[in-house]
Amino acid sequence: MSEKEYKFNPQTLAYEPVECPPRLRRYRTARRVLLLFIAAATLNLVVSMTYYTPKLSRLEQRGEQLTKEFEVLGERIAASDYKIDQMRQRDNNVYRSLFGADTLSIAGTYTPYPASTYEAYTDDYGGIVRSAWMALDAQSRLLYRQSRSLDELQIFSKDKEKMAASIPAIWPINKKDLRGPIGAYGRRLHPIYKRYIQHKGIDFGGRKGDPIYATGNGVVVHSEKGLRRKGYGQMLVIDHGFGYKTRYAHLSERIAKVGQEVKRGELIGYMGSTGGSTGPHLHYEVIYMGQNVDPINYFRRDMSEAELDRIIEQAKTTTFETLEGTANE
Ligand SMILES: [Zn+2]
Numbered sequence: 001m002s003e004k005e006y007k008f009n010p011q012t013l014a015y016e017p018v019e020c021p022p023r024l025r026r027y028r029t030a031r032r033v034l035l036l037f038i039a040a041a042t043l044n045l046v047v048s049m050t051y052y053t054p055k056l057s058r059l060e061q062r063g064e065q066l067t068k069e070f071e072v073l074g075e076r077i078a079a080s081d082y083k084i085d086q087m088r089q090r091d092n093n094v095y096r097s098l099f100g101a102d103t104l105s106i107a108g109t110y111t112p113y114p115a116s117t118y119e120a121y122t123d124d125y126g127g128i129v130r131s132a133w134m135a136l137d138a139q140s141r142l143l144y145r146q147s148r149s150l151d152e153l154q155i156f157s158k159d160k161e162k163m164a165a166s167i168p169a170i171w172p173i174n175k176k177d178l179r180g181p182i183g184a185y186g187r188r189l190h191p192i193y194k195r196y197i198q199h200k201g202i203d204f205g206g207r208k209g210d211p212i213y214a215t216g217n218g219v220v221v222h223s224e225k226g227l228r229r230k231g232y233g234q235m236l237v238i239d240h241g242f243g244y245k246t247r248y249a250h251l252s253e254r255i256a257k258v259g260q261e262v263k264r265g266e267l268i269g270y271m272g273s274t275g276g277s278t279g280p281h282l283h284y285e286v287i288y289m290g291q292n293v294d295p296i297n298y299f300r301r302d303m304s305e306a307e308l309d310r311i312i313e314q315a316k317t318t319t320f321e322t323l324e325g326t327a328n329e
Pocket residue numbers: 183199201202203282283284318321326
């Protein structure tokens with residue numbers, strides 16, 4: 001480019017071209033380029049802040065679309081959660097109780113994963129991605145429990161009929177013989193000793209000599225006379241198989257003998273007040289896999305839900321036994 005500068009000459013009174021030094025020319029060119037670049041950058045900035053560039057619009061559309069897709073996914077997860085929950089309720093309330101199985105409990109499958117598991121999802125869409133993951137993880141835990149439950153029920157069902165006849169499922173006394181409220185199972189404040197004790201069974205008050213029945217098919221595995229004023233007194237234990245045993249205590253007489261096979265409803269002894277007892281009653285225990293469980297849950301076959309509710313409502317602190325009678329063993 002031809003750069004010419006003019007300078008006023010006082011002698012000739014005219015402007016005369018002066019040759020510009022090349023260094024200055026290069027400097028000026030560079031400055032012009034720089035200014036042009038700054039102007040272009042500023043313009044770009046202003047435009048991109050005011051208007052979306054085509055690329056940005058595309059990204060935003062994609063973001064909106066993804067958000068919608070995640071919402072749909074969330075709805076699908078919620079819908080299958082509902083279905084699984086219905087399945088779980090049916091499993092618990094119908095199938096498991098049909099087989100007399102307790103509610104399935106698998107340690108560790110109820111606690112959600114710690115929040116740190118989902119820390120990675122922190123950007124704009126982090127929230128929806130995180131909640132989708134959390135819902136899916138909860139669902140897989142639920143499905144795992146259900147599948148374990150079905151495995152268990154499958155085993156039960158193989159021996160279903162035998163099991164149905166064996167599991168304790170009726171009252172050990174005639175319902176009409178019951179006198180007063182039932183002494184409830186569980187941790188109770190003892191009325192006389194004012195101490196908390198674990199009551200391992202339930203107490204049915206009645207009269208001496210009331211018949212006592214086996215609550216399920218099984219074999220008598222234990223029979224003892226017991227002590228006079230302590231413990232269970234005259235007592236029988238029946239092994240029903242499938243992990244179940246039942247205990248009948250404070251009897252006045254034992255009819256069934258050790259080794260004898262008994263059927264549900266068969267007379268095995270008579271009510272009494274032997275051992276640590278303050279009056280004629282039957283102390284009845286249901287033991288599942290070595291653990292005492294609440295026998296109330298094993299009367300279903302004999303009672304309507306309303307009846308059962310009333311019994312539970314009326315169950316009271318035991319007043320039939322001395323401290324030794326229940327705290328020991
Ligand atoms: Zn008792």
